[in-house]
Structure formats: structure tokens, C-alpha cells
Amino acid sequence: MSEITPELVRHLGVLARIQLSDEEVERLTGQLGAIVDNIAKVSEVATPDVPATSHPIPLANIFRPDEPQQPLSVAEVLQNAPDSDDDRFRVTAILGEEQ
Template identity: 45%
Template sequence: MPEITRDQVAHLARLAHIQMSDEELATVSGELEQILGHVSAVQAAAGADVPPTSHPIAMSNVFREDVPAGMLTQEQAVDQAPDAQDGQFKVPAILDGE
């Protein structure tokens, strides 16, 4: 595996408009080297017979028919409202104008 150099990290930092000190560049280059080592280990563990996945457990959506049931009447809906007018909830105005 190729080594990540300080100059490569400095170049990436310039492209991303990130200011980094010499100490930060050295630290990040070492951290990136470790990350690439871990990625290589994972790539080596996954063989051709292992399909790529986004989650370790197979997932599927469970859909149900959308059937309305147990609806409130308009009177029941506004019955416990702190303020109602003409069968509608009445709330304080938050916008000026119309």
C-alpha cells in the first residue's frame, strides 16, 4: 500500500481551503495511512462470493394498505381546542399583512 505523504495531505488541504499546521499535517497523514490500512483489510476479507451490502442485516419495507379508520368529526376535533372559531382552530397571527 502506498504511503500517504505530508505533501499529499498539504495538497488536499489546499484544495479544500483548510489551513493546517505542520504538526497537523503529520498527524493527519498518519491517520489517513491507518484508515487506508483498515480499508485494505476489509477489502481483503470480502471475497467474490460476498455481495456488497449497505447494512449487515437484510432489510425490507413492510407496506400496508392505507385505510382511514376512527376519524374524528369536526366538532370532536375542535372540542378541546383552547380557542376555536367557525369550526376551525384559532391561533395567534404570526405574519403581518393579509
């Protein structure tokens, strides 16, 4: 059985600066207790002979090979730009007068 008590949940709420109602404290006490109990079960079977894993299924890189290609021309880069000027993107100023 877990050591999560309503008093501990209230204390954690104070530390997190979260105001919890009595119903929330009761619900969170059960939920946090279940989490702690499940972590304890995993810890029981996680022995040194069981290798640590970050994912239960082996993952493989699905990206395509990186192959150099010809760069885009300035015209191709700017063709979908909403506004351009002298081979550059034109954007709305974001700095105030104080800059």
C-alpha cells in the same frame, strides 16, 4: 503501507480550503493512512463470491401496520393550537411588506 503523505494531506487541505497546522498534518497523515490501509484490507477479502451487504445484521420493518381510521375533527385539530381563527391556525406573518 498507505500512500498518504504529509504533502498529500496539505494538498487536500488546500483543495478543501482548510488551513492545517503542522501538527494537524502529521495527525491526519496517520489517520488517513490507517483508513486507506483498512479499506485495502477489506478490498482483499471482498471477492466476487462474497455478496455485498448494506448492513451486517438483517433489518426488519418495525412500524405498525397502516390502518385507516376516522380523521380528526377541526375542533380536535385546533384544540392545542396556540391561536386559531375561523377553523384555521393563526401564525405570525413571515413575509415582508415587499411580498
